[in-house]
Amino acid sequence: MTRITMSQVAINNMAYRRYSFDFFLESAQRLGIRKIELCGCHPHFTMFEAREFDTKQLAKKIRDHGLVVSAIEPEQNFLPINIAALDGYFRKQSVRQLAFFIERARYFDCDKVIVYPGKALMNHPHSEAWKYARESIEELSRIAEKNDVTILLEAVSSFISDLMMDSATLARMMREVDADNIGCCVNSSAAYAAKETLDDYFRRFGDKIGLVQLSDSVEDNEQLPWGTGLQDLDSHLRTLRERNYTGDIAMELLEEELAGDPEANYRESIAYFRKHID
Amino acid sequence: MKKLKFSQFGIMSVQFQQYSLDYCMDSIAANGFQYIDFWGGATQYSVFDTPPDQRHRRVCEIREMMEKRNLKMSIFTAEQICLYPINIASSNEYVRGNSIDIVKHYLEDTKEFGANYYFMQMGYSLFDEDYEAARKRSVGALKELTAYGEKIGVKSVMEPLQRYESNLCYNRDMLKGLIDAVDSPYLTACVDCVAMAAAGESIADYQNAFGDKINHIHLADGDPTGHKVPGEGTNPLTDYLQTLAEQDYAGTITVEINNQMYFNDPDDAVAKAAKWLADCPVVEID
Numbered sequence: 001m002t003r004i005t006m007s008q009v010a011i012n013n014m015a016y017r018r019y020s021f022d023f024f025l026e027s028a029q030r031l032g033i034r035k036i037e038l039c040g041c042h043p044h045f046t047m048f049e050a051r052e053f054d055t056k057q058l059a060k061k062i063r064d065h066g067l068v069v070s071a072i073e074p075e076q077n078f079l080p081i082n083i084a085a086l087d088g089y090f091r092k093q094s095v096r097q098l099a100f101f102i103e104r105a106r107y108f109d110c111d112k113v114i115v116y117p118g119k120a121l122m123n124h125p126h127s128e129a130w131k132y133a134r135e136s137i138e139e140l141s142r143i144a145e146k147n148d149v150t151i152l153l154e155a156v157s158s159f160i161s162d163l164m165m166d167s168a169t170l171a172r173m174m175r176e177v178d179a180d181n182i183g184c185c186v187n188s189s190a191a192y193a194a195k196e197t198l199d200d201y202f203r204r205f206g207d208k209i210g211l212v213q214l215s216d217s218v219e220d221n222e223q224l225p226w227g228t229g230l231q232d233l234d235s236h237l238r239t240l241r242e243r244n245y246t247g248d249i250a251m252e253l254l255e256e257e258l259a260g261d262p263e264a265n266y267r268e269s270i271a272y273f274r275k276h277i278d
Numbered sequence: 279m280k281k282l283k284f285s286q287f288g289i290m291s292v293q294f295q296q297y298s299l300d301y302c303m304d305s306i307a308a309n310g311f312q313y314i315d316f317w318g319g320a321t322q323y324s325v326f327d328t329p330p331d332q333r334h335r336r337v338c339e340i341r342e343m344m345e346k347r348n349l350k351m352s353i354f355t356a357e358q359i360c361l362y363p364i365n366i367a368s369s370n371e372y373v374r375g376n377s378i379d380i381v382k383h384y385l386e387d388t389k390e391f392g393a394n395y396y397f398m399q400m401g402y403s404l405f406d407e408d409y410e411a412a413r414k415r416s417v418g419a420l421k422e423l424t425a426y427g428e429k430i431g432v433k434s435v436m437e438p439l440q441r442y443e444s445n446l447c448y449n450r451d452m453l454k455g456l457i458d459a460v461d462s463p464y465l466t467a468c469v470d471c472v473a474m475a476a477a478g479e480s481i482a483d484y485q486n487a488f489g490d491k492i493n494h495i496h497l498a499d500g501d502p503t504g505h506k507v508p509g510e511g512t513n514p515l516t517d518y519l520q521t522l523a524e525q526d527y528a529g530t531i532t533v534e535i536n537n538q539m540y541f542n543d544p545d546d547a548v549a550k551a552a553k554w555l556a557d558c559p560v561v562e563i564d
Binding site for chain 2: 018019020022023042043046048049050051078079080081082085086087089090093119120121122123124158159161162220221256257258259260
């Protein structure tokens with residue numbers, strides 16, 4: 001059985017979207033964190049920031065702060081992006097936005113990019129959106145192959161999309177796409193919403209799990225700091241130990257009202273987490 | 279007792295973002311509303327999901343969809359600073375330039391939609407950058423955009439947000455400062471009842487500051503925030519409406535239900551809002 005240590009823990013810059021990226025990096029240092037989940041969000045890192053985005057400079061800044069990128073998570077809920085969109089133009093634009101991150105991953109010495117299933121319209125046949133999502137993921141997988149990147153597919157709760165909400169539908173998508181460079185990322189809030197456990201994911205996917213995202217949640221809100229929701233962190237940690245998980249653990253904090261003071265919220269969440277890993 | 283009319287109320291389409299626009303408009307019309315406060319975001323309509331050469335066609339299509347249901351657009355609320363990479367106060371000149379161009383297009387769209395107003399937003403300053411410089415950029419852009427609106431005959435309203443959304447404008451006085459700086463009849467105030475409650479302010483505070491220059495109201499319940507269905511929070515919405523009625527407010531009021539807890543069944547939320555308004559003692563069905 002492995003131990004879980006703070007060196008596995010990454011924080012995400014999405015919570016810092018009302019601060020500069022430099023502030024985020026300094027904050028990570030102040031929090032004693034060594035890893036980051038690099039979020040492709042505005043105003044830090046999207047194709048909307050510049051005519052030619054200076055990726056090398058961003059990567060250098062991260063390295064200069066002694067930080068390592070666990071995975072790139074393009075923001076796919078708030079930004080105008082949907083790889084399952086019925087409209088062909090918008091779908092193509094969405095794939096282009098994700099390709100932007102896949103093609104730049106190597107600058108960060110990172111080989112993992114997280115992809116959400118996209119969103120179906122609730123009053124349209126989901127089979128159609130599913131087909132579009134699969135085709136988009138197939139295309140992204142081909143782009144990823146050229147860039148030595150593994151795509152980590154992630155099931156999300158219905159707050160984001162109802163297209164791929166649990167481990168069974170995630171497994172179905174992975175089976176249908178059937179590419180060597182498709183793995184998955186497990187998010188504890190999505191698992192909790194689907195009434196599943198992290199162990200359900202480990203049983204199903206084993207070493208295909210490239211990243212674990214841990215955040216607390218309540219009935220009608222998720223991606224909250226640890227200690228403010230209803231999830232059983234000890235049970236999650238027990239699973240990670242028993243399954244000998246040695247990969248990274250991203251702590252996500254996406255609640256928009258926390259954007260005013262992300263560092264205080266992360267500090268509180270990390271302190272709670274630290275108490276539970278010892 | 280003076281009353282507001284049900285026909286002054288409309289529904290913001292943002293909560294229908296996981297449904298088709300047809301479904302959204304059917305729900306708003308079937309629940310008895312005549313106004314739609316149209317949210318400009320993917321996949322309903324935005325500059326990010328519509329090819330540049332197809333935008334005019336899409337705007338005309340949306341207008342026809344409204345006309346078919348006898349709906350009118352009170353206001354075009356394009357998604358800007360809260361979710362999208364649009365910030366007219368950005369220190370990144372590329373972002374700021376694009377943002378201003380996008381808003382100009384949206385002002386043109388507002389005219390094509392036949393909407394009463396465009397929903398202007400002031401942008402934001404990053405918390406760790408020079409605040410005064412950001413405010414200057416915001417005022418400069420607001421002046422440019424308001425002048426463009428005047429040229430093409432489109433009026434805008436603007437409201438305070440919450441601090442984590444925009445630190446340039448999160449209470450009445452900050453809003454007044456920006457609107458006074460622009461000093462044009464083409465940019466007036468919208469009262470957001472949630473931001474107002476969060477800031478500990480009242481409708482009377484806004485009436486004292488803006489007089490009859492209040493041209494739109496965003497109404498939602500909350501604790502005090504949350505943008506919930508009227509009746510599902512703890513904010514004194516009936517008192518707000520009573521104050522507006524007593525001052526003979528004749529403008530439009532949007533019920534702005536904008537909380538992910540309603541995204542699965544927005545029609546149910548709209549039906550509940552319609553019932554709350556019908557039962558409200560200061561609203562008369564006309």
